Amino acid sequence: MSTESKEILVGESSQAKPEKKTIVLMASDGDEFVVDVDDITNQSEMIRNLISDMGGTDGLQVPLLNVTAPVLAKLLELFNVSNKNDDDEEVTQKVKELMEAELNMMIDVLGAANYIEATSFFDLSCKVLADKFKGMSVEEVREFLNIECDFTEEELQQIHAENAWAFD
């Protein structure tokens, strides 16, 4: 398959293509993901720097302590979409779909992207959230994000006073 070299290599398929350089990402729960070096360094500044600091990729295993296996799988899936497309349209659409279907997963993916310094993917995902928030009331955003208002009545009045300039 012509697209094979772009796929995330998992398990056996990595052995089928021994000439391709790969590294192993270890999720917090110990699961291992074999990924194409070009594909991952294209996205993650942290891993790019790590490889250059280590002087190569031979047998490199990167433990990602804050990232669970499902989150890492989803992140790699989205990287794959991003790597396959020259523009951001397709991956933006996928992130949007993830946000609408599984917001918690999307937030975790965002956190993971931040952690491994996948800057452009992170920015793009934040823009998807920002576009969603535009035109929503505070109550709607709270409901959408499933977060509680943790202010006292007094604090809310103070916040209102602090920000009144933006609305008058």
Added chain:
Amino acid sequence: MGASLSNLTEAGSDGSGGPGLGDIPESCVACVFTYLTPPEICNLARLNRAFRGAASSDSVWEPKLPSTYPQLLSLLPPETVGHRSPLSKKKEIFAFLSRLIPFDEGTKVLWLDRATGGVCLSVSAKGMTITGIEDRRYWSWIPTEESRFQVVAYLQQIWWFEVDGLIKFPFPAGVYSLSFRLHLGRFFKRLGRRLCNYGQTHGWDIKPVRFELSTSDGQQVSRECCLDEPEKDDMGNHKRGCWIDYHVGDFVVTSSDTVELRFSMKQIDCTHSKGGLCVDSISIIPSGLRHGKKSL
């Protein structure tokens, strides 16, 4: 190399029901804010503590400020900036600059457009050179709430109509539009109603007024426009009795060096007199903000 996709989906499907963006680090919220306008950010500050914290961080507000904001602050009289104590936070600076701030003895005001952070400037007729202004037969000053400067120049009648201005101002790079704000006829209030008197309004339908602007780096724009309509039909004359922004033209600021700008408005054909016109101000705003304003 153990992981298979099947056990991942299983583990991922429960989603663990945890809280949403409440858990997200402030840096993520801050990044979301880079794509929102200042009013949108201020609105979201009410969400919860994490959002409020990010909504006041300098890293969020610094990019919203115009690049020349230190120069803008230095233009203002110390007492204007001073009594708000030190403007230490970038958000406070943005909030401060987004009000109308008078400077140069009240002949100019500047402000930031709240949604875009674009720098806007207005210069009162008091800050311009008006030919014959000291002669009461020609011109007078009318105090009014209809001007943000609380006063406009009113022309009774004159042959040589000329208004000039020169400003040096630290515009950030961008494209700007300059307009004159004019009013045909003399307005007044009677029993709470706004009325206009056109008894002195004459001469503006005979020949056009010439508007010009030029910059110290060689840009020049001019246009001509008749301020009045030659025949008054039954539909009424929509050039009379209201404030109209006459768009002179656009200019480009490429670097953030202080730009020197000259502008003028002339009708100096002395074969006829003209009069009955109020001159309020000029305004300079980023050209992207000009839509939706009544202008000719």
